[in-house]
Amino acid sequence: MSKTLYERIGGEPAVNAAVDIFYRKVLNDPRINRFFDNVDMEKQAAKQKAFLTMAFGGPHSYTGQDMRTGHAHLVKMGLNDSHFDAVVEDLGATLVELNVPQELINEVVAICEPTRNDVLGR
Amino acid sequence: MYKLTIEEKTYSCQPDETVLDALLRGNVNISYACKKGTCHSCMVRSPDTVPPEAAQAGLKNTLKKRNHFLACLCHPEQDMVIKLPDQSEFYTEGTVVVNEMLNRNTLLLIIAFKDAFEFNAGQFVNLQRADGLTRSYSIANTPQESNTLEFHIRRLPGGRFSEWLHDEIKAGDTIAVSEPRGHCFYLPEKSEQGILLVGTGTGLAPLAGILTDALAQGHSGPIYLFHGSREVEDLYRIDEMRQLAEQHQNFHYIPCISSNHVPAGFSHGRANEVALATLTDLKGWRVFLCGHPEMVNQMKKMTFLKGAASADIYADAFLVTPT
Numbered sequence: 038m039s040k041t042l043y044e045r046i047g048g049e050p051a052v053n054a055a056v057d058i059f060y061r062k063v064l065n066d067p068r069i070n071r072f073f074d075n076v077d078m079e080k081q082a083a084k085q086k087a088f089l090t091m092a093f094g095g096p097h098s099y100t101g102q103d104m105r106t107g108h109a110h111l112v113k114m115g116l117n118d119s120h121f122d123a124v125v126e127d128l129g130a131t132l133v134e135l136n137v138p139q140e141l142i143n144e145v146v147a148i149c150e151p152t153r154n155d156v157l158g159r
Numbered sequence: 160m161y162k163l164t165i166e167e168k169t170y171s172c173q174p175d176e177t178v179l180d181a182l183l184r185g186n187v188n189i190s191y192a193c194k195k196g197t198c199h200s201c202m203v204r205s206p207d208t209v210p211p212e213a214a215q216a217g218l219k220n221t222l223k224k225r226n227h228f229l230a231c232l233c234h235p236e237q238d239m240v241i242k243l244p245d246q247s248e249f250y251t252e253g254t255v256v257v258n259e260m261l262n263r264n265t266l267l268l269i270i271a272f273k274d275a276f277e278f279n280a281g282q283f284v285n286l287q288r289a290d291g292l293t294r295s296y297s298i299a300n301t302p303q304e305s306n307t308l309e310f311h312i313r314r315l316p317g318g319r320f321s322e323w324l325h326d327e328i329k330a331g332d333t334i335a336v337s338e339p340r341g342h343c344f345y346l347p348e349k350s351e352q353g354i355l356l357v358g359t360g361t362g363l364a365p366l367a368g369i370l371t372d373a374l375a376q377g378h379s380g381p382i383y384l385f386h387g388s389r390e391v392e393d394l395y396r397i398d399e400m401r402q403l404a405e406q407h408q409n410f411h412y413i414p415c416i417s418s419n420h421v422p423a424g425f426s427h428g429r430a431n432e433v434a435l436a437t438l439t440d441l442k443g444w445r446v447f448l449c450g451h452p453e454m455v456n457q458m459k460k461m462t463f464l465k466g467a468a469s470a471d472i473y474a475d476a477f478l479v480t481p482t
C-alpha cells in the first residue's frame with residue numbers, strides 16, 4: 038500500500054517542526070496578521086497544529102461546516118481570497134525552509150484548495 | 160480493566176477505551192473537542208500516577224512534570240486517581256508568621272504549615288477567606304525546611320481581598336491555602352540555556368522563586384531579570400537583587416521605571432520594552448512572563464517573534480476578576 042502524504046511528509050514530528058516556523062511567518066505577515074491579533078498564543082499553537090495536520094492530509098475530524106463556523110468571525114472582519122492565498126503561501130515557504138520536496142508541497146496546496154469556499158464562507 | 164477515581168466515585172476503563180471515553184460513558188462532565196490530542200481541552204491531572212507517555216505528547220514539560228495528560232489519548236496502564244480542572248480544591252490551613260511591608264504598597268506575607276507543602280517555585284495557590292472569597296497569589300520562595308510559603312501582595316485600592324490582607328491579617332492568624340497550581344516554573348534541564356524573566360509589580364514574586372530555584376540548581380546560562388513599575392517606590396527587593404547579581408556572574412538584574420523620574424542605576428521604560436531592546440535575539444531562550452495581563456500577552460507574542468520557541472515560553476497573567 039502506498040504511503041499517505043502525511044506519512045511521506047513525516048507525520049506528527051513534521052507538524053511539530055513546522056508549527057513554530059509557520060506561525061512566526063503568519064504573525065510577521067502584514068497581509069494577514071491582524072486576523073491573529075486577539076488570539077491567545079498558547080491556544081493558537083494547538084490550533085495551528087490542527088491546521089497543519091489537516092493540510093498535510095493527516096487524521097482530523099473537521100467537517101466543511103466546522104471550517105465555516107470556525108472562520109465566520111474572520112469573514113466578518115473581511116477575510117477574502119487574497120488572505121487565503123497568503124496563508125497558503127506562508128505554508129509553502131515554511132515547507133521550503135524545512136526542505137520538503139516541491140512535489141509534496143504541491144500536494145499540500147492541493148489539499149488546502151478545496152477548503153477555500155468553506156473557509157471564506159461561500 | 161483499570162479503575163479511574165474522581166473524588167469519591169470510581170469508573171471502569173475498558174481495555175480498548177480511552178480515559179475520556181470511559182468518563183463520558185460514566186456521564187462525567189469533562190470538556191473535549193477533537194478527541195485526538197490537538198485541542199488540549201480534555202487535559203486532566205493524576206496526582207498519584209505518572210501517566211503513559213503517549214498521553215502527554217505535545218504538552219509543555221512543566222505540565223508533564225505535574226502529571227497532566229490528555230484524557231483522549233490515555234489508555235491507562237494502572238489504576239488512576241484523576242483530577243478535573245474545575246474540581247473543588249483541597250485547602251490546607253496555614254498560619255501567618257510574617258506580615259510586613261516590602262514597599263509603600265506591597266505586603267510580604269509568610270505562611271507556615273505543619274506538614275511539608277510540596278510545590279515548584281513559581282506556582283501559585285488560591286487563598287480563601289472564611290466567607291469563601293478566593294484569590295490567586297504566586298509563591299515567591301523555593302520549598303523550605305520550615306514549610307513556609309512567601310507571598311508578595313499588592314494593595315489594589317478598593318480591592319476586597321488585597322485590602323483585607325493588608326489591613327486585617329495579623330501574625331498568628333490562620334488562612335486556607337489551596338494546592339499549588341500552574342505550570343510557570345523552572346525545570347533543571349538545558350542548564351546552558353538563556354533565561355529571560357520579565358515582571359511588572361508583584362510579578363516579581365513568581366520570578367524571584369524561579370530565579371532562586373534556577374541559581375540553586377546551578378543554571379549556567381545567562382539569566383536576565385527585568386522588573387518594572389511606574390515609579391521607583393513601587394519596585395522592591397532592589398538591593399537583594401543587586402547583591403545576587405554580584406554573587407552570580409551569569410545573573411543580570413535590570414530594574415525599569417516607566418515614569419519620567421528615573422534615578423541613576425535604573426533603566427527608563429517599560430520592563431518589556433527594555434527587555435526587547437536589550438536582548439534582540441531570543442532563539443533558544445527560555446522565557447518567563449508574570450504580572451500585568453496585557454504585558455504578558457503582548458510579550459508572549461513578541462518573544463516568540465524574536466525567536467523563542469512556543470514550548471519555551473511560560474507565563475502567568477495576574478488577571479483581576481472583574482466585578
Ligand SMILES: Cc1cc2nc3c(=O)[nH]c(=O)nc-3n(C[C@H](O)[C@H](O)[C@H](O)COP(=O)(O)OP(=O)(O)OC[C@H]3O[C@@H](n4cnc5c(N)ncnc54)[C@H](O)[C@@H]3O)c2cc1C
Binds near residue numbers: 479
Ligand atoms: C495566576 C495569578 C497569580 C497572581 N499572583 C499575584 C501575586 O503574586 N501578587 C498580587 O498582588 N496579586 C496576584 N494576583 C492578582 C490577585 O489574584 C487579585 O486579583 C488581586 O490581589 C486583586 O484582588 P482584590 O480582591 O484585592 O480586588 P477585587 O476586589 O477583585 O478587584 C477590585 C476591582 O478593581 C478593578 N480593577 C481591575 N484592575 C485594576 C487595576 N489595575 N487598578 C485598579 N482597579 C482595578 C476590578 O475590576 C475590580 O472591580 C494573581 C492573579 C492570578 C490570576
Ligand code: HEM
Binds near residue numbers: 087
Ligand atoms: C488553507 C485553509 C485553511 C484551513 C484548512 C484552516 C484550518 C483551521 C483550523 C483547523 C482551525 C482550528 C479550528 C478550531 O479547532 O477551533 C483554524 C482556526 C483559525 N484560522 Fe484557519 N484555516 C485556513 C485558512 C485560514 C485563513 C486564510 C485565515 C486568516 C488569514 C485563518 C485564520 C484562522 C484563525 C485566526 C483561527 C483561530 C480562530 C480563533 O481561535 O478565534 N485560517 N483554521
Ligand code: FES
Binds near residue numbers: 192195196198229231
Ligand atoms: S479532546 Fe482535544 S486534546 Fe483531547
